[in-house]
Amino acid sequence: METLLAIGTRKGLWLARSRDRRTWDLSGPLFPVADVKAIGIDLRRGTPRLSAGVLNSHFGPTVVTSDDLGATWSEPDDAPVAFPADTGAALEGVWQFAYGPEPDVVHVGVEPSALFRSEDGGRSYQLVRALWEHPHRERWEPGGAGKVLHTILPHPSDPRRMSVAMSTGGVYRTEDGGHTWHPSNSGIKADFMPEDQQYPEYGQCVHKVAVDATDPDRQYLQNHGGVYRSDDGGASWRSIAGGLPVDFGFPIVAHPHRPEVVYNFPIDSSMMRFPPDGRCRVYRSEDAGATWTGLAKGLPEAGFWSAVMRDAMCADDADPAGIYFGSRSGEVWGSPDEGETWSLVAAHLPDVFCVRAAVI
Amino acid sequence: MDAAVSTVSVGLPSVLRGLAEGKARVEVTAATLGEALDALARRYPGLERRLRDERGTLRRYVNFYVDGEECRRLDGPATHLRPGTEIVIIPSVAGG
Numbered sequence: 001m002e003t004l005l006a007i008g009t010r011k012g013l014w015l016a017r018s019r020d021r022r023t024w025d026l027s028g029p030l031f032p033v034a035d036v037k038a039i040g041i042d043l044r045r046g047t048p049r050l051s052a053g054v055l056n057s058h059f060g061p062t063v064v065t066s067d068d069l070g071a072t073w074s075e076p077d078d079a080p081v082a083f084p085a086d087t088g089a090a091l092e093g094v095w096q097f098a099y100g101p102e103p104d105v106v107h108v109g110v111e112p113s114a115l116f117r118s119e120d121g122g123r124s125y126q127l128v129r130a131l132w133e134h135p136h137r138e139r140w141e142p143g144g145a146g147k148v149l150h151t152i153l154p155h156p157s158d159p160r161r162m163s164v165a166m167s168t169g170g171v172y173r174t175e176d177g178g179h180t181w182h183p184s185n186s187g188i189k190a191d192f193m194p195e196d197q198q199y200p201e202y203g204q205c206v207h208k209v210a211v212d213a214t215d216p217d218r219q220y221l222q223n224h225g226g227v228y229r230s231d232d233g234g235a236s237w238r239s240i241a242g243g244l245p246v247d248f249g250f251p252i253v254a255h256p257h258r259p260e261v262v263y264n265f266p267i268d269s270s271m272m273r274f275p276p277d278g279r280c281r282v283y284r285s286e287d288a289g290a291t292w293t294g295l296a297k298g299l300p301e302a303g304f305w306s307a308v309m310r311d312a313m314c315a316d317d318a319d320p321a322g323i324y325f326g327s328r329s330g331e332v333w334g335s336p337d338e339g340e341t342w343s344l345v346a347a348h349l350p351d352v353f354c355v356r357a358a359v360i
Numbered sequence: 361m362d363a364a365v366s367t368v369s370v371g372l373p374s375v376l377r378g379l380a381e382g383k384a385r386v387e388v389t390a391a392t393l394g395e396a397l398d399a400l401a402r403r404y405p406g407l408e409r410r411l412r413d414e415r416g417t418l419r420r421y422v423n424f425y426v427d428g429e430e431c432r433r434l435d436g437p438a439t440h441l442r443p444g445t446e447i448v449i450i451p452s453v454a455g456g
Contacts, residue, residue: 011455033455057454058421059376059410077405082414090413 003316004069005324005357006050007332008036011350013052015070017360021322021336024345030070033057039356040097042106042122043317048360051122053094053108061093063108065122069360081108081116081125087132089114092146096311097122100154100162109149113140113166117178131164131172131181136202143167143205143224150310151209155216163209163219163234170204171221173234187237191225208310209234210254210262212288220262220289222252222310227264229289240289245276251313255338256321260288263315263323263339265308273307280304282313282325284339298342299333306331311354318359326352364391366441370400371448372407379407393426394437396447411449421454 005016005024012029013036031054038053050066052073063080064073083089089112096109106122109115114132116125131137140147148167155161160177163184170185183202190197190204205224212218217233220240226247228237241247248267255261264283268276275281280299283292306329313325323339326332330349335342370386380386386403390396394416401408412418416437424431425448431439441447 056410058419058451060413060419062409075406079409079414082409085414088415090415090417 001318002360003318003322003357004041004048004360005316005332005334005345005355006039006041006052006070007326007346007349007352008039008052008311008354009326009330009350009352010035012036013039013054014346014349016332016345021316021318021334022343024334026346027070030073031056031064035093035353037353038094038096038108038311039354040099040106040122041356041358042097042099043358044099044103045121048358049121051097051106053097055093061091063094063122063125076123078124080123081110083114084127087127093148095148095150096152098152098154100159101157102159105159107152107154107162109152109164111146111148113137113147113149113169115149115152115164115178128178130174130179134172134181136169136183139203140166140169141203151206153209153211153219156211157216161216161233165206165209165221167207167224168203168205170202170206171209171234172202184234185237186235188221188223188228189226207250208252210252212259213255213257213261214259218259218288220252220254222249222264224248225270227252227289240285243285243290243292244283245294248273249308250310251308251325253313253315253323256315256317257319258286258321261286261338262289263313264292265313265325267307274305275307278302278304280306280327280333282323282335282339282342295335295339295342297340298335305329309351309353312352314355314357316357316359322357324355324357326355328352364440365389365395366391366443366445368396368441368443368445368447370396371446373449373451375451376407376410376449379410380404390441392435392437392441393424393431393439393447396441397437421452423450423452424448425450 014028016024035055040051042049106118115128151165221228227241306327316322332345388399
């Protein structure tokens, strides 16, 4: 069994491969000096297709794909993701790839907040108009990272159903294949609003959402303050932060196979964006967030003045699952045993924006 | 043909030449810088989006020198071209 771990950073893409998930061969940088905020690994194909959102600070954003596990990359002549002229908008970056139940259908989430859909396996994309034309859009405000649609959760079997999340804006759902979208933030706090307006219908700064391995209606959410769970497909949310040391953070990752297992990387607070006491610890719940356990074996016990961004933690699809995260300080850590033990995959890289892993 | 249309040369930085059949210099016929870029876009669509976004806005960190002057100090994309004008495209200062 060989595992591929793709690492997107502020200055390019690195690829790591391993047969034991403890020792890794690292190659890169690909696309040097470009932001790589999104990586997709499409496992629905014989050879997985890799996609990357690449933002060159001189020459702008694009999407590139590889059908040989990263040896060569290509893009179409015409821009793969571009706003139609009548929108008056221009693509500023790609933040997410998502693969649902329909073969060759791929979605991307972009900045400024919008959803695009591909029906050719991710070579070219078209704007999902109904979300772009949503009457709420003018009130979606940029967060610290810009105004981005960073999370896309296709239902695993029903192509009509999908959730997306934006910062800010919050969670929106469709149940009719993207023709209509409704906000889905009931119970999620917006602590940056005046006290009597902290539970709005929309406008939350949701950082990341993940879907449970076996129950698509069970979702886990890391908010800009607050960690939540929904058991009704996102219709309502309740806190599962009680067992965590703090409730701020960016990523949240569901186990690929085991129900009720979810991972999180707590950050002290919005005003103190480091793990509590500078201890590098991943937290795992095995009961859908009722209780949490800190996992630190092999991770720095002190002096970790760094953070993990919203897409910089992931799981592979092996059994037992591998869990990975990358830091703003350019370290990438991996666990071949579901978080029990950790070892360094790479160090001294640029800030890590995203990681994605799969058995190849 | 519009009398104001001129044949001009466009110099490309090495990092972009792969999108233009490896050429360092391309000749186009146009009346303005914007039209010259339109002509480049028709020939090399993969080059176009490195120079302008989908609204046609010049990328902020790409400079377009027209006979030695950066176009934003002239008339931007409306900068008029004369026969033999040299346009030179140079990445500006960005990144970190």
